[in-house]
Amino acid sequence: MLRAEGAAPVHERHLMQQWLNARPLDTPYRGDANFLPRRLREALPAIGARLDALACVRERAPGDGAERLLVGLADGQAVESVLLPRGGLCVSSQIGCAVGCTFCTTGRDGLLRQLGGAEIVAQVALARRLRAVRKVVFMGMGEPAHNLDAVLDAITLLGTEGGIAREQLVFSTVGDRRAFERLPQAPVRPSLALSLHTTRADLRERLLPRAPRIAPDELVALADAAARASGFPLLVQWTLLDGINDGGDEVEALAALLAGRRAILNAIPWNAVEGSDFARPPLERAVAFVRGLRARGTMATLRWSAAQEVDGGCGQLRARRASTAAERPVMLPVRGDGGRTAD
Numbered sequence: 172m173l174r175a176e177g178a179a180p181v182h183e184r185h186l187m188q189q190w191l192n193a194r195p196l197d198t199p200y201r202g203d204a205n206f207l208p209r210r211l212r213e214a215l216p217a218i219g220a221r222l223d224a225l226a227c228v229r230e231r232a233p234g235d236g237a238e239r240l241l242v243g244l245a246d247g248q249a250v251e252s253v254l255l256p257r258g259g260l261c262v263s264s265q266i267g268c269a270v271g272c273t274f275c276t277t278g279r280d281g282l283l284r285q286l287g288g289a290e291i292v293a294q295v296a297l298a299r300r301l302r303a304v305r306k307v308v309f310m311g312m313g314e315p316a317h318n319l320d321a322v323l324d325a326i327t328l329l330g331t332e333g334g335i336a337r338e339q340l341v342f343s344t345v346g347d348r349r350a351f352e353r354l355p356q357a358p359v360r361p362s363l364a365l366s367l368h369t370t371r372a373d374l375r376e377r378l379l380p381r382a383p384r385i386a387p388d389e390l391v392a393l394a395d396a397a398a399r400a401s402g403f404p405l406l407v408q409w410t411l412l413d414g415i416n417d418g419g420d421e422v423e424a425l426a427a428l429l430a431g432r433r434a435i436l437n438a439i440p441w442n443a444v445e446g447s448d449f450a451r452p453p454l455e456r457a458v459a460f461v462r463g464l465r466a467r468g469t470m471a472t473l474r475w476s477a478a479q480e481v482d483g484g485c486g487q488l489r490a491r492r493a494s495t496a497a498e499r500p501v502m503l504p505v506r507g508d509g510g511r512t513a514d
């Protein structure tokens with residue numbers, strides 16, 4: 172779009188930086204208001220309107236330390252982004268998801284459509300109109316490995332013109348050989364989070380019915396190798412389901428799987444979803460799970476706050492709204508700060 176209006180790479184970079192940092196597109200480059208070619212300058216209002224149409228806030232749902240945004244797309248579809256504490260943003264990579272995790276709202280409807288790279292990046296540009304974003308995690312709706320080209324495009328843009336450090340870009344996957352191969356080769360290599368959830372192959376097949384069939388021990392080895400090649404510790408995500416994967420047997424097996432690896436386990440108690448048979452474990456059981464891992468030398472953390480729960484609870488706002496008429500978009504101003512940013 173920019174090239175069609177005569178933009179050179181240096182102009183593209185400047186305009187992408189303005190968009191991604193929620194600044195007006197006509198922000199002068201180093202005080203030079205004539206930096207952009209005239210034709211491009213004249214096309215900026217129309218270009219800005221097309222960028223604004225990529226994503227708009229339909230609904231905000233404040234929570235305990237996090238805020239869910241229902242993000243409207245140009246074709247009337249909607250995805251969720253979650254504003255996390257300390258400048259984090261959880262973005263969606265697909266509408267719906269084909270993995271079909273039995274504990275996840277998004278997985279119920281299957282895959283509706285892929286998001287384009289620009290629609291992923293637009294979630295960050297939109298969130299930055301609300302507040303600073305220093306970290307982006309791909310843990311919202313969708314499996315990033317199933318939309319790999321668009322997600323890697325988005326990561327490249329966020330890690331360059333978006334100014335986000337690559338350790339603050341987190342690619343979260345249920346495990347996929349192609350993603351493990353491509354991530355270490357990517358121009359911007361993100362951190363890797365593996366949604367493991369159990370060490371038992373049979374249970375994993377039931378919980379994640381359409382995830383690639385890779386045995387948990389091989390999966391951890393593949394993910395660990397990819398994370399090491401990218402230079403970051405492996406993050407392991409574990410949605411705690413009461414009486415299913417929160418027992419001592421899992422603690423023992425998980426500690427053995429992660430022994431000797433540079434890995435951090437994030438235990439996230441499941442967030443209740445209407446009409447589901449799963450239950451959130453009581454706090455004492457969740458704490459015992461994490462303590463058990465630590466006692467065996469595994470680095471482990473527990474995220475207890477309901478509002479911070481994004482993996483496995485994703486898609487709830489969208490699901491609640493799916494049958495209602497489209498809400499009026501909330502128009503958000505770009506930051507008229509003359510080019511400075513607090514991000």
Ligand code: SF4
Nearest residue numbers: 268271272275278313
């Ligand atoms: S938890 Fe993630 S991978 Fe599983 S169905 Fe939901 S969105 Fe897809």
